[in-house]
Amino acid sequence: MKQQTLSMAQDQGFEQYRKPTRRDEFLQTMNRIMPWAALCAVIEPYYPKKGNGRPPIGLERMLRIHFLQHWFNLADLACEEALYDSASLRRFAGIDLGREPVPDATSLLRFRHLLEQHQLGEKLFAEAGRVLQDSGMTLKTGTIVDAAIIAAPSSTKNAGGKRDPEMHQTRKGRQWFFGMKLHIGVDSRSGLAHSAMVTAANVHDKHALVHLLHGREKRVYGDNAYRGQKALIHSRAPQAKDFTNERVRRRKDEPADERKRSKNRNKSKVRARVEHVFAVVKRLWGFGKVRYRGLAKNACRAFTALALANIYLARHRLTAQVRP
Numbered sequence: 001m002k003q004q005t006l007s008m009a010q011d012q013g014f015e016q017y018r019k020p021t022r023r024d025e026f027l028q029t030m031n032r033i034m035p036w037a038a039l040c041a042v043i044e045p046y047y048p049k050k051g052n053g054r055p056p057i058g059l060e061r062m063l064r065i066h067f068l069q070h071w072f073n074l075a076d077l078a079c080e081e082a083l084y085d086s087a088s089l090r091r092f093a094g095i096d097l098g099r100e101p102v103p104d105a106t107s108l109l110r111f112r113h114l115l116e117q118h119q120l121g122e123k124l125f126a127e128a129g130r131v132l133q134d135s136g137m138t139l140k141t142g143t144i145v146d147a148a149i150i151a152a153p154s155s156t157k158n159a160g161g162k163r164d165p166e167m168h169q170t171r172k173g174r175q176w177f178f179g180m181k182l183h184i185g186v187d188s189r190s191g192l193a194h195s196a197m198v199t200a201a202n203v204h205d206k207h208a209l210v211h212l213l214h215g216r217e218k219r220v221y222g223d224n225a226y227r228g229q230k231a232l233i234h235s236r237a238p239q240a241k242d243f244t245n246e247r248v249r250r251r252k253d254e255p256a257d258e259r260k261r262s263k264n265r266n267k268s269k270v271r272a273r274v275e276h277v278f279a280v281v282k283r284l285w286g287f288g289k290v291r292y293r294g295l296a297k298n299a300c301r302a303f304t305a306l307a308l309a310n311i312y313l314a315r316h317r318l319t320a321q322v323r324p
Contacts, residue, residue, distance in 0.1 A: 027092040030067075033318040034311060035131045036060055042123045046114060057103050062111045064093045065103065070305055073286030076105040076112070112300075121300035121307075128307035129194055132314055135321060141218035142188030142243075145226060146274040147205045148282065150298070152179035152290045166295045168202035177201055180295060182302050184277060185212030188221060191273040192310045198299040210236050219243045221271045243267050280309040 040059050048056040068089055069079045083089050083102040095102055115121055133139070152167040169178040181203060185195040197208045205225035209232055213220065217237040220226075222244040230242045245264045248257050282288045285305050290298045311318070 021088065023086075024088045026071075027088055029315055029319065030071075030312070031092060032322055033315055034067075035128070036063070038127055038131055039063060039124055042127050043115070043120055046118045046120065057107060061093055061095070062103065062107070065108060066111060066115075066304075067308060068092065069108070070285055070301070070308055075291065076108040079108060080105045115304070116297050116300045119300065121303035125196065125303040125307040125310075128310055129192075132192060132310060135314075135318065137190050137192060137314060137317065139187050139194055139214060139216065140189035141216075142221060142270070143194070143213055143217045143219075143237075143240075144186045144188050144221040144271050144274040145183070145205075145209055145212045146186075146223065146271070146278070147181045147183040147208065147225070148278045149177045149201055150180050150182055150282075150287065150290055150302075151177060154178040164293045166200060166293075167290075168200040170201040179290060180298060181205075181208075182278075182281075183208035183212060184274065184306065185214070186274045186277055188219065188270055188273065190314070191276055192313060193277050193306050196303060196306055198295055198302055200295070206232070209233070213237050213240070221267055221274075223271065243270075245271070276313065277306070277309055280312055281305045284312075285309070 040063060043063065044059060047059050050056065065079065065083070068074065068082075069076075072079075072082070074082055080102055083093065083095060084097075090097065090102075115124075149170070149172065152164055154163060154169075156162055163178070167179050169176055170181075171177075179201050181199050181201050183197040183199065183205065184193045186193050194214060195212045197211045199208060205222075206229055209222075209226060209229055213233070213236045215237050217240040220233050220237065220240045220243060224245050224247055226244040227246060229244070233240050233242055245267055246260045248261045248264065281302075285308070287301065287305050291301070292298055
């Protein structure tokens with residue numbers, strides 16, 4: 001074991017009256033339950049090897065810093081500065097300023113480009129799902145499908161004078177939005193996302209439905225955007241029943257069908273679990289707006305955020321399993 005420097009000793013609680021913050025507790029929990037070996041194994045075949053030139057930074061350290069960027073919504077340069085500023089972040093990443101500097105923003109950028117180039121965000125999402133299933137959180141009989149709009153800058157005040165060509169606008173209610181859509185399929189029992197798809201915002205929700213079902217469902221829940229898709233659901237999941245919400249009235253002058261409204265209310269009690277995933281990704285992780293141009297880069301971020309959201313939502317069960 002390496003001898004601790006004064007800097008590391010201070011980071012680990014040298015101060016007499018230091019109090020653990022909520023950030024400290026969160027990072028300690030995630031450090032304990034995160035399947036680091038399994039996630040690193042996904043990236044290891046593509047990560048630079050030791051050889052000529054400067055040796056690469058440790059893979060697990062780069063992955064830890066990459067996750068910090070997702071959890072605290074940090075750009076590359078902002079993350080580098082946050083690591084110099086915060087002892088709790090350095091502790092989580094295993095950085096001792098008495099021995100080594102923080103990886104610079106360019107290194108963080110190259111690591112992110114590596115994940116985007118090989119679509120490793122999607123693979124991390126799949127591996128996290130496999131680990132959770134091995135822990136006993138298997139897929140049950142129902143899937144909830146939904147989509148959320150992730151906003152993109154609509155301004156043309158940039159070098160090219162154009163908006164992102166891969167993003168599009170769509171109308172929701174009486175308001176127009178510009179950006180992309182994140183479609184997810186969530187297990188109705190555990191509330192964890194098992195499938196996802198990223199499209200432009202103008203793609204209708206129903207077009208991603210077939211990609212969000214795993215095929216063993218007995219029930220499929222969704223809002224009004226998925227109504228009338230029984231044939232499509234049956235083609236993917238032959239045993240599934242359509243539990244999507246129905247329209248309670250066709251015209252404003254018609255009275256509402258109270259029987260359908262009551263059924264919709266009961267379905268929505270189950271369907272509301274999908275919003276927990278979006279709340280973590282968009283509110284806690286700060287992915288309400290895109291950070292990069294193009295769907296591929298933002299899709300990598302979306303899949304990684306969903307993998308982290310699943311582990312976060314299952315943290316209590318995972319903590320009980322790893323507790324000595």
